[in-house]
Amino acid sequence: MDGLEFKPRIVAFLCNWCSYTGADLAGTSRIEYKANVRAIRLMCSGRIEPTLVLKAFSKGADGVLLCGCHPGDCHYQEGNYRCLRRYLLLQKYIKQIGIEPERLKLEWISASEGKQFADLVNSFTETIIELGPSKTKQTITVFK
Amino acid sequence: MAGDKPKLKLAVYWAAACGGCCVSVLDVHEKLFDVVSAADLVFWPIALDTKYEDVENMPDKYIDLTLFNGAVRNSENEHMARLLRKKSKTLVAYGSCAHMGGIPGLANFSTREEILRRVFEETESVVNTDKIRPVPEYTAKEGVLEIPEFYNDVRSLSLVVDVDYYIPGCPPQTERLLEVFTAIVTGAELPPKGSVVGADNKTQCEECTRKKSENKKIKKFYRPWEIKDDGETCFLEQGVICMGPATRAGCGHRCIKGNAPCRGCYGPPSGAIDPGAKMMSAIAGIIDEKEPEEISRVIEDIADPGGYFYRFSLPVSLIRRKVQ
Numbered sequence: 514m515d516g517l518e519f520k521p522r523i524v525a526f527l528c529n530w531c532s533y534t535g536a537d538l539a540g541t542s543r544i545e546y547k548a549n550v551r552a553i554r555l556m557c558s559g560r561i562e563p564t565l566v567l568k569a570f571s572k573g574a575d576g577v578l579l580c581g582c583h584p585g586d587c588h589y590q591e592g593n594y595r596c597l598r599r600y601l602l603l604q605k606y607i608k609q610i611g612i613e614p615e616r617l618k619l620e621w622i623s624a625s626e627g628k629q630f631a632d633l634v635n636s637f638t639e640t641i642i643e644l645g646p647s648k649t650k651q652t653i654t655v656f657k
Numbered sequence: 658m659a660g661d662k663p664k665l666k667l668a669v670y671w672a673a674a675c676g677g678c679c680v681s682v683l684d685v686h687e688k689l690f691d692v693v694s695a696a697d698l699v700f701w702p703i704a705l706d707t708k709y710e711d712v713e714n715m716p717d718k719y720i721d722l723t724l725f726n727g728a729v730r731n732s733e734n735e736h737m738a739r740l741l742r743k744k745s746k747t748l749v750a751y752g753s754c755a756h757m758g759g760i761p762g763l764a765n766f767s768t769r770e771e772i773l774r775r776v777f778e779e780t781e782s783v784v785n786t787d788k789i790r791p792v793p794e795y796t797a798k799e800g801v802l803e804i805p806e807f808y809n810d811v812r813s814l815s816l817v818v819d820v821d822y823y824i825p826g827c828p829p830q831t832e833r834l835l836e837v838f839t840a841i842v843t844g845a846e847l848p849p850k851g852s853v854v855g856a857d858n859k860t861q862c863e864e865c866t867r868k869k870s871e872n873k874k875i876k877k878f879y880r881p882w883e884i885k886d887d888g889e890t891c892f893l894e895q896g897v898i899c900m901g902p903a904t905r906a907g908c909g910h911r912c913i914k915g916n917a918p919c920r921g922c923y924g925p926p927s928g929a930i931d932p933g934a935k936m937m938s939a940i941a942g943i944i945d946e947k948e949p950e951e952i953s954r955v956i957e958d959i960a961d962p963g964g965y966f967y968r969f970s971l972p973v974s975l976i977r978r979k980v981q
């Protein structure tokens with residue numbers, strides 16, 4: 514990047530009950546992880562509307578991370594399955610519209626998995642650095 | 658009416674359109690007499706022999722109402738959009754293409770280069786060994802010849818100029834056009850600028866008369882020809898993708914009454930910004946599987962989610978063209 518280091522912007526949607534608590538645990542346990550993630554807390558991963566994901570990409574996110582409770586553990590019973598189905602549909606759609614599917618990732622993180630959350634953020638950041646900056650925002654703002 | 662009020666000056670124009678919108682205006686049938694008694698048609702290429710030059714010579718804001726149909730796909734469309742904006746008091750984006758990009762907007766899944774290559778070099782019926790492509794300008798013996806420049810992007814009207822109202826539909830329902838027209842002629846109070854008129858605010862599903870249960874559970878999607886529609890159960894419950902949950906009502910359910918699922922031409926209901934995202938959300942809600950492999954198997958049957966969910970709306974959706 515012409516000597517300039519690429520600092521990916523990653524938006525993470527975390528459910529309140531497991532994943533956000535897991536991320537919090539990573540913090541309180543003082544586990545160091547890459548600072549590229551902007552965490553957005555939602556009550557449940559079932560609240561992650563496809564609109565939110567597409568909006569993140571359209572506003573310049575280089576990667577989007579979706580995290581919810583493990584299957585069977587959702588505090589609203591089925592929200593994470595809904596999230597999983599939306600995620601798989603979105604994967605198919607973003608591939609069609611030219612966004613690399615690797616830029617969107619879904620992982621289950623429980624409240625006790627602080628370490629796993631930190632590892633996930635690090636490995637996802639690596640993936641995004643390898644892919645380079647997303648061209649989405651630029652493409653959709655240029656007209657001709 | 659003649660005598661009391663000066664007649665309204667009306668224009669209808671087509672940009673990147675199929676002609677269906679203009680025909681939907683003609684579909685007022687004998688009501689056309691009411692229209693012409695209240696309005697003078699000053700520009701309407703499908704029916705009148707007025708030229709672009711005639712429009713250029715009109716004073717600014719000369720036209721009271723312009724129904725602009727079609728998307729903006731080339732420099733000619735853009736020129737006319739800007740010109741008619743300048744010459745019109747009220748500019749209405751009429752029909753899906755002007756409203757959201759419409760069917761021509763699906764070209765945003767490709768680039769200009771891909772389209773020109775396919776059409777002029779690779780199409781099975783084309784022989785073009787010299788790889789000749791159209792150029793906007795060509796100097797011949799007789800002088801310089803020009804054709805409009807083909808853009809990379811298809812845009813809706815409001816992505817190019819300021820739009821006062823939107824009348825959705827592919828094409829809009831003629832009855833709804835008459836309602837809007839009558840409102841303007843009679844001087845009824847008009848909704849705020851930027852409103853979608855001639856349509857409702859709810860979704861198709863809220864007004865649909867097909868039988869629905871709350872428990873939609875789908876393990877397989879079908880193309881309409883793959884099942885025998887019973888004529889009365891919700892299409893989605895039968896496994897046929899229907900854009901009803903993500904589409905504004907107001908068309909009179911013409912497709913559904915004709916036993917065809919909704920295709921989404923009226924655009925998203927008020928409050929929804931991206932019809933495809935809304936549809937993905939609805940679809941994800943009814944798939945009755947929990948394992949990733951099983952879900953993927955169900956999704957496999959949706960061959961072209963982009964084309965299906967954004968059939969009329971790609972240029973105004975969140976990711977409005979193929980990323981390149």
Ligand code: FES
Pocket residue numbers: 528529530531532556557558559580581582586587588589590592593
């Ligand atoms: S509460 Fe965590 S996924 Fe639903």
